[in-house]
Amino acid sequence: MSFQAYLDAVEQKTGLTPRELAAIAQQRGLAEPGVKAGEILAWLKQDYDLGRGHGMAMVHVITKGARIDDKHVGKAGAHGDESSELWLDGAASRPADWGSRG
Template sequence: MSFQAYIDNIQKKTGKSPDDFKNLAEEKGFLKNGELTVKATQITDWLKEEFELGHGHAMAIYASLKGKTE
């Protein structure tokens, strides 16, 4: 599955775009000045619990928060 397919599936499931997740991560203090302040595990645990994402999909959001787009 391509990175974009992961993002599309996440948006379909949650109604949230990568920018929405970025804003939520900033609100939670996980992201400051565009830089992650926590480890991947905290991000993935949050996404799994709050949005019921699987590990691969949570890692795709983590990657997008780190600035990866492909």
């Protein structure tokens, strides 16, 4: 599953876009330096019933933003993504050419 597919599944499960979840994490103080991934994962599990894989995708977005390492871009396989920039504003609003942009 690509990183973007994880985020799309998070949106489907929670009803919130990744950007909305990241904003809630920010409001709760979970995006501050020094916050451990386990704290964020516990919140996502308790409030949204997200498992570890989907939770870790959100941990990345919350702590590092929308950019991912280029090593996975354009690669075949389970973790290959089309772009090094993730779309955080919801699958329905993603432009058709988003993956070819970055």
